[in-house]
Amino acid sequence: MAMSGEDRRRGRKGEDNGSLGLSRARSRLLQDLACEEGTPIFVIDHEKIRQNYREFRALLPSVQVYYAVKANSDPGIVRTLFELGCSFDVASLPEFRIVYENIRDMPDKERQDWIWDKIIYANTIKPIETLEILDCYKPLVTFDNAEELKKIRAHAPNAGLVLRLRVPNTGSMVELSSKFGADPGEAVDLIAEAFDRGLVVEGLSFHVGSQCTNFENYFQALQLAANIIDETLTRTGKEIKILDIGGGFPVKYHPRVKSLRTLTRKLDAEIKRLFPPDMQILAEPGRYLVANSCTLVAKIIGKAFRDGKPSYYINDGIYHTFSGQIFDHCNYPVMAFAEGEKQVSAVFGPTCDAFDTITLSALLPDLEIGDLVYAENIGAYSIASSTYFNGFPPAKVVHINR
Ligand SMILES: *Cc1c(COP(=O)(O)O)cnc(C)c1O
Numbered sequence: 001m002a003m004s005g006e007d008r009r010r011g012r013k014g015e016d017n018g019s020l021g022l023s024r025a026r027s028r029l030l031q032d033l034a035c036e037e038g039t040p041i042f043v044i045d046h047e048k049i050r051q052n053y054r055e056f057r058a059l060l061p062s063v064q065v066y067y068a069v070k071a072n073s074d075p076g077i078v079r080t081l082f083e084l085g086c087s088f089d090v091a092s093l094p095e096f097r098i099v100y101e102n103i104r105d106m107p108d109k110e111r112q113d114w115i116w117d118k119i120i121y122a123n124t125i126k127p128i129e130t131l132e133i134l135d136c137y138k139p140l141v142t143f144d145n146a147e148e149l150k151k152i153r154a155h156a157p158n159a160g161l162v163l164r165l166r167v168p169n170t171g172s173m174v175e176l177s178s179k180f181g182a183d184p185g186e187a188v189d190l191i192a193e194a195f196d197r198g199l200v201v202e203g204l205s206f207h208v209g210s211q212c213t214n215f216e217n218y219f220q221a222l223q224l225a226a227n228i229i230d231e232t233l234t235r236t237g238k239e240i241k242i243l244d245i246g247g248g249f250p251v252k253y254h255p256r257v258k259s260l261r262t263l264t265r266k267l268d269a270e271i272k273r274l275f276p277p278d279m280q281i282l283a284e285p286g287r288y289l290v291a292n293s294c295t296l297v298a299k300i301i302g303k304a305f306r307d308g309k310p311s312y313y314i315n316d317g318i319y320h321t322f323s324g325q326i327f328d329h330c331n332y333p334v335m336a337f338a339e340g341e342k343q344v345s346a347v348f349g350p351t352c353d354a355f356d357t358i359t360l361s362a363l364l365p366d367l368e369i370g371d372l373v374y375a376e377n378i379g380a381y382s383i384a385s386s387t388y389f390n391g392f393p394p395a396k397v398v399h400i401n402r
Contacts (some may be wrong), residue, residue, distance in 0.1 A: 027337055027377040030297050033398055034372050035184050039299040040316035040395035042383050048293035048402055053084050054247070055057075056285060058261050059264040062271070063281045066120050068247050071286030071380040072294070076399050078102045081183040081289070089247075089284040091123035093130045104229075120244065122205065122284060124148060131155035142205055142244075144182040146193060153197045161194055162244055163187060165228070166185045167221035172209025172248060173329050182208065185337045187228045192236050203242025203280075204228060210287060210328070210381075212248035215263045219270055221245070226274040242280045243271075249288040253330065253377055260288070287380040294379030296321045296332075296395060300371045301350060310345045310366065314373060317349010319389040321375075323383050325358070328381035334358060334373050340365030347373070351390040 002291045022030070034041055055066060066089040067081050075098055078088065090096045099119055121134065124144040128151060134141075135156040143149060152159055166181025179264045182190055191201045204225045208217035222245070229240045243345040245267075250257050271281060298321075302313030315335075316322065324330045341364040349356035367373070386394035 004244075012099060014117060021335075022337075029375060029400070030295060031337055031372060034297045034299070037396055037398050039297055039372065040314075040321065041398045042321055042378075042395040043295045043296050043297065043398045043400060044074060044076060044379070045293045045295070045400045046068060046076070047079060047400070048078050049289060050084060052289045052293065053086060056260075056288060057285075059260060060268060060283065062268070063245070063283045065289075066122075066244075066282050066284045067289055068122070068284045068286030068291075070384060072290045072384050073098050074380070074383075074397060075102045075396075077290060080401075087118045087120070087282075089120050089122045089286075091121070091131060091165075093127075096121065096134065110279045120162070120282065120284070122244075127158075130156050131159070135159065140202065143194075144180060144190075146190065149190070149194055149197060149199065153199060157199070159199070160202045161199055162205045162242060163191055163194075163201055165204060165206045165221070165224060167206040167208060167224060168185050169207075169209030170217060170224050171212065171214030172217065173211035173213075177209065184224050184228060188231045188235055190237070191228075191232050191240075195236055195238060196341035201232075201238070201240065203244055203282075204240055205244035205246060205282075207246035207284075208248040210248055211250050211253075211330075211350075213250055214255055215227070215258070215266070217248070218245065218267055221268075222270050222274055229275075241278070242282065244282040244284065247284045249283075249284050249285045251287055251291040251377070251380070253291070256370065272293065273401065292377045292379065294377075294382070296375045296378050296382075298373055298375075299393075300367055300373065302368050303367070303369055306307060306346065307360075309360075310364070312345060312364070312367060312373070313348045314358070315350050315392070316395055317351060317358055317392075319349060319351055319353075319356060320386045320392065321378060321395050322349065322358050323385040323387070324378070324380070324382040327385050330381065331359075331379045332375040332382075334362045334364070334375055336364050336367055336371065336373050338365055338367060338371055350392055353390070 066087040068089040088099045121141040138158045140160045142162045142164045169175040169177040206221045298314040299317040304311045345364045346360045347358040
């Protein structure tokens with residue numbers, strides 16, 4: 001594969017993450033927290049989450065926001081978003097419980113009535129045991145195949161259904177269409193079958209793939225959904241009233257990613273063009289609400305000179321907060337608080353596994369054992385997939401709430 005000019009520059013100089021650096025106050029705060037709490041710490045900035053939520057709502061005012069809990073299931077995040085009026089997308093019974101238990105005692109209307117206005121169970125594949133436990137809550141659940149319909153009929157007959165469509169995921173950082181979604185050609189058959197079985201299909205959903213940078217995916221998906229809603233009405237006489245446009249809203253990890261505003265302007269126009277005004281539109285942003293709200297602070301626990309460059313061993317790595325580098329195909333540049341002339345350096349995690357390599361090309365000043373490093377924009381699909389491998393626990397979560 002040919003190297004782009006940028007790759008070449010990176011190869012020579014190491015990674016330049018484009019960050020403007022931390023403010024002095026922010027740098028002080030993170031280092032003080034590391035001093036008080038020990039390391040590694042995963043710092044969640046709740047004001048950032050509030051800003052993200054408000055920005056999303058302002059850009060798509062007619063869309064009800066269901067935060068996708070799998071991006072980061074920290075209970076504090078759930079509470080902060082609930083206070084702002086957010087709803088939740090859960091994909092497992094434990095995620096359901098994290099949401100339910102954290103919003104249960106918060107002031108609002110009677111929970112039994114509104115719980116499914118606040119939660120959608122958006123995993124199309126559900127264990128029978130889970131269906132049985134959820135049935136009493138009259139859950140809103142997604143499905144994408146006939147076997148799942150039979151299961152829902154038998155074990156959660158009180159559920160409301162949302163059919164997940166398979167839509168193009170081209171150009172998204174994480175694709176989902178190989179695992180989920182009914183082919184548009186069989187969608188109306190599945191909807192008709194659900195009604196025949198005495199179930200109620202209330203909506204359609206799709207997911208264009210996570211960190212979607214090809215906005216055409218959304219517009220094609222909307223058109224597919226509109227066609228299926230029309231055909232459903234013609235064939236079964238049933239009206240679909242919910243459209244769930246999923247997640248995928250991209251984060252500006254990199255300046256080249258187009259801003260959300262570019263997407264939402266057209267999205268809003270297309271929704272108005274294709275659907276009646278009383279259609280309930282939901283979205284399930286995960287990454288967008290949390291990615292830039294979290295910072296990891298870790299400590300250098302070892303230093304060596306390997307393969308011609310300084311190599312630092314830190315107390316967090318690929319099996320922990322940096323797991324997103326594998327599962328999420330994301331990159332979190334490692335930065336130093338200390339200043340000094342930068343050189344290309346390797347950074348490794350703490351486990352006894354060479355796979356635990358965070359980067360071979362960080363640009364870092366000369367650092368010593370005991371110095372602190374940090375990684376920004378590490379809030380989504382990071383600590384959520386952290387393990388206890390080799391006995392090293394996940395980073396300690398610290399909340400900033402100002
Ligand atoms: C993962 C997921 C989301 C969140 O996706 P993001 O790209 O993080 O916004 C939303 N809905 C479903 C069904 C998901 O699986």
